Amino acid sequence: MRKISAVDIARNVAEMCCEANYILNKDITSSLEKSLEAEESQVGREVLKQLLMNAEIAKNEEIPICQDTGFALVFLELGQEAVVVGGDLEEAVNKGVKEGYLHGHLRKSIVEDPLKRVNTDSNTPAVIHYEIVPGDRLKITVAPKGGGSENMSALKMLKPAEGEEGIINFVVETVNNAGSNPCPPLIIGVGIGGNFERSAFLAKKALLRPLAKPHHNLFYGDLEKKILEQVNNLGIGPQGFGGGVTALAVHVEVYSTHIACLPVAVNINCHASRHVERIL
Amino acid sequence: MSERIITLPLKDEEISSLKSGEKLRLSGILYTARDAAHKRLVDTIKRGEELPVHLKGQVIYYVGPTPAPPGKVIGSAGPTTSSRMDVYTVHLLKAGLKGMIGKGSRSLEVREALKEFKAVYLAAVGGAGALLSQKIVSAKVVAYEDLGPEAIRKLEVQDFPVVVINDIYGSDLYEEGKNRYKKNIKNP
Numbered sequence: 526m527r528k529i530s531a532v533d534i535a536r537n538v539a540e541m542c543c544e545a546n547y548i549l550n551k552d553i554t555s556s557l558e559k560s561l562e563a564e565e566s567q568v569g570r571e572v573l574k575q576l577l578m579n580a581e582i583a584k585n586e587e588i589p590i591c592q593d594t595g596f597a598l599v600f601l602e603l604g605q606e607a608v609v610v611g612g613d614l615e616e617a618v619n620k621g622v623k624e625g626y627l628h629g630h631l632r633k634s635i636v637e638d639p640l641k642r643v644n645t646d647s648n649t650p651a652v653i654h655y656e657i658v659p660g661d662r663l664k665i666t667v668a669p670k671g672g673g674s675e676n677m678s679a680l681k682m683l684k685p686a687e688g689e690e691g692i693i694n695f696v697v698e699t700v701n702n703a704g705s706n707p708c709p710p711l712i713i714g715v716g717i718g719g720n721f722e723r724s725a726f727l728a729k730k731a732l733l734r735p736l737a738k739p740h741h742n743l744f745y746g747d748l749e750k751k752i753l754e755q756v757n758n759l760g761i762g763p764q765g766f767g768g769g770v771t772a773l774a775v776h777v778e779v780y781s782t783h784i785a786c787l788p789v790a791v792n793i794n795c796h797a798s799r800h801v802e803r804i805l
Numbered sequence: 806m807s808e809r810i811i812t813l814p815l816k817d818e819e820i821s822s823l824k825s826g827e828k829l830r831l832s833g834i835l836y837t838a839r840d841a842a843h844k845r846l847v848d849t850i851k852r853g854e855e856l857p858v859h860l861k862g863q864v865i866y867y868v869g870p871t872p873a874p875p876g877k878v879i880g881s882a883g884p885t886t887s888s889r890m891d892v893y894t895v896h897l898l899k900a901g902l903k904g905m906i907g908k909g910s911r912s913l914e915v916r917e918a919l920k921e922f923k924a925v926y927l928a929a930v931g932g933a934g935a936l937l938s939q940k941i942v943s944a945k946v947v948a949y950e951d952l953g954p955e956a957i958r959k960l961e962v963q964d965f966p967v968v969v970i971n972d973i974y975g976s977d978l979y980e981e982g983k984n985r986y987k988k989n990i991k992n993p
Contacts, residue, residue: 566986568828568968575933575966583935589871589881592934592954630880632871632954642841644953673886673909673931705979706886706909708931760987764908764930766968767982795932 527604527661529805531612534663537803538621541667542597543629545799546589549580552736553712553773553796560710560770569768573710576763576796590797594631595669597622597651598729604660615653623647634672654726668733668800674711674793677703680725683787689748692717692789697755699791700772705765708795711772712736713756715749716790719780728792731776733800740777749775808966814862815903815925823925823969825976831965835866835906839885841955842948843893850896857948858957861901866929867908869954870938879944879960883934884908887926891915898922906967910979919971926971928978940965 554577561573583590599618603609609617626633626648635649636642658664679699683691696715703711716727739746753775762768773796782788811819813833823829836858838846849856867887871880887907894905895918903924908931911919919926929937941960948957970978 566982568826568982572930575930575936579930579933579936582939583881586877586935588874588877588935588938590935591932592869592871592881592883593885594871594881630872630874632869632880634869634954644955646953676886704910704983705928706888708908758988760983760985762982762986764928765910765979765982766928767978767984767986769986797932 526606526608528610529607529663531609531614531617533805534609534614534617534665535621535624537665537805538599538618538667539625539628541665541801541803542622542625542631542669545667545669545801546594546629546631547587548584549590549797550800553798554580556736556773557710557796560773564763564768564770566762566766566768568766569763569770572763572766573770589631590799591671591795592632593634593671593673594626595671595799596635597626597648598668598670599651599653600656600666600668601653602656602658602664604662605657606661607663618651618653619649622649622651663805664802665805666733666800666802671795671797674707674795677707677793678728678791680721680788680790682721683789685785685787687787691787692748693752693755695789696752696775696791697759700756700761700793701759703793704761707793709761709765709772710763710770710796712794712796712798713752713772713775714792714794715752715775715777716792717777717779717788718782719788720783720786721788723780724788724790725792727778727780728790731778732792732794732798734776736774745777745779749777813864815864817923820903820923820925821973823972825969825972825978825981827969829927829967829969831967832963833961835864835960835962836860837866837868837870837958837960839867839869839955840889841952842957843890845949847893847896850900856900860897862903864904864906865897865902866906866960870944870958873944877938879938879941881934882938882941884929884931887911894918898924910977911971916971916975916977920973920975923973925969925973927967928970929965929967937965
């Protein structure tokens with residue numbers, strides 16, 4: 526068994542929290558630049574310019590892209606031939622989050638109890654998803670996610686008869702209801718199939734895919750295109766001020782489902798889809 | 806599109822001249838408050854007690870900034886979603902609040918109250934917190950320090966960029982912008 530140290534995990538998670546919050550990934554800046562050419566609304570173009578300038582300032586000054594530095598979402602893919610030594614895996618991740626948010630001057634946005642609402646002052650606990658995979662490595666993905674766009678997300682158990690059209694309608698309706706709230710231009714994760722919670726997980730995972738990389742299956746790649754076109758026809762535009770760029774991308778992920786079910790989850794992200802990957 | 810230069814606090818005649826869609830650059834004092842601070846402010850009003858800050862004539866910015874890194878006044882400081890403050894807003898307008906800065910649309914109740922109390926709702930660009938932080942020249946916690954990022958701060962801003970969403974005449978930039986650019990909508 527290959528040994529992976531809990532101390533190393535914590536240190537890496539801390540660095541990744543900062544990196545994710547300071548640096549907007551290249552695929553997103555490229556997509557914003559492209560959208561700037563496509564956007565017909567003048568005020569919309571100005572918003573896109575501000576977002577590009579913002580990314581430059583954040584990177585150079587090492588301050589967060591957005592003040593909502595998010596719920597620390599951590600995906601762990603642990604090889605079945607690896608073992609974590611020198612501490613508890615969950616504790617190591619939370620220690621990394623705490624240190625990263627403290628030393629990186631990131632906002633602590635987590636309240637301990639959803640109704641009593643007292644801030645934990647450490648941005649912990651993180652939301653951690655574990656997967657056991659072949660191999661002897663640990664792949665860590667840190668993806669801080671803001672509350673504003675998360676609040677606009679939705680899940681619906683469709684009837685199988687509603688099919689593709691039902692899915693498109695539900696995504697478009699969700700984006701329309703969200704309007705200006707989730708800070709368009711958006712990146713939209715859609716999870717289709719599985720069961721109730723699997724569809725939500727797929728929608729979240731869909732956000733991690735690089736922009737401009739369509740679904741590997743042509744049918745779903747085409748569905749992504751159709752949804753994106755309809756979403757951009759809504760006219761919401763950058764920040765909801767009106768325009769043609771309401772979303773930069775739609776990413777679909779699918780899983781097998783039950784004969785009675787057609788779950789669809791829509792996870793909305795603002796342009797700041799933050800995610801950093803490392804393999805230990 | 807030209808930008809209007811506005812010095813805070815807002816004057817009544819200025820407020821009446823503002824139109825939805827106009828771009829402004831604000832200089833002067835803003836007070837920050839978001840969900841938790843709003844709840845406390847409104848509870849204080851309901852108990853008939855004095856507020857920890859004088860809101861009469863002032864503008865509130867819905868923001869919970871990141872901590873200031875060494876050598877900086879404030880961290881990232883963009884707007885948060887305004888609709889969460891809708892349930893508290895009418896109480897604050899009654900107390901004399903004249904403007905709010907946030908992002909996202911307001912309830913019909915708030916929009917009606919803006920007409921009644923002659924106040925405006927402005928938006929800053931959500932997701933541009935690093936850029937907006939550079940327009941803040943000083944920041945000081947003035948109430949509810951225990952709320953951390955949600956404490957009330959007094960900010961001095963210079964050339965802070967905003968857009969008028971709701972003026973006192975009932976216009977709404979979000980509705981107008983969307984209607985102008987929407988195409989072939991099958992639904993909704």
